[in-house]
Amino acid sequence: QLYRDARECLTLLSQRLGSQKFFFGDSPASLDAFVFSRLAPLLKAKLPNGKLQQHLKSLQNLCNYCTSILSLYFPWDGGEMPSAPRAAGADGGEAEEDPHKRRNQLLSVLVGLVAMLGYAFLSGIISIQRGGAGPAGRQPLALAEEEEEE
Numbered sequence: 001q002l003y004r005d006a007r008e009c010l011t012l013l014s015q016r017l018g019s020q021k022f023f024f025g026d027s028p029a030s031l032d033a034f035v036f037s038r039l040a041p042l043l044k045a046k047l048p049n050g051k052l053q054q055h056l057k058s059l060q061n062l063c064n065y066c067t068s069i070l071s072l073y074f075p076w077d078g079g080e081m082p083s084a085p086r087a088a089g090a091d092g093g094e095a096e097e098d099p100h101k102r103r104n105q106l107l108s109v110l111v112g113l114v115a116m117l118g119y120a121f122l123s124g125i126i127s128i129q130r131g132g133a134g135p136a137g138r139q140p141l142a143l144a145e146e147e148e149e150e
Contacts, residue, residue, distance in 0.1 A: 013059075
C-alpha cells in the first residue's frame with residue numbers, strides 16, 4: 001500500500017510539473033525546494049529495493065527537473081565542494097589570494113572588540129568609577145548620609 005501511494009504521488013507530481021522547468025513557472029518556489037529535497041535522494045541514492053526509484057526514473061520530466069536543479073544550484077555534481085582557484089607558490093604551497101588578508105582579519109577583530117566594549121559601556125554593563133574607590137573614599141559619604149538622617 002505504501003509503495004502504491006508513493007508511486008501515485010510521484011505520478012501526480014509528474015503530471016503537475018508537465019513540461020515546465022519548475023512547478024510554478026520559470027523560477028523556483030518553496031514547493032520546488034521541498035519536492036527536490038525528497039526526489040533527489042530517491043533518484044541518486046543506491047537503494048536495496050529500487051522499485052520506487054525505477055518508477056521515478058521512468059518519469060522523465062521529474063528526472064530532468066532534478067538534474068536541472070542539481071546542475072543549477074550544485075554544479076559540482078554532488079561530489080566534493082569546489083575549491084577556490086589558488087596560485088601555487090614555487091615551494092608547492094598555496095599563495096594567499098588577498099595580500100592584506102591578515103591585516104583585514106586583525107582590523108575586523110579590533111572593530112568587533114571596540115563595538116562590544118562600546119555597547120557594554122553605553123548599556124551600563126561596565127562602568128568606570130573615578131576618584132577614591134575603596135573604604136576610605138566611601139567613608140565621608142557614609143558620614144554625610146548619617147548626618148542627614150539625624
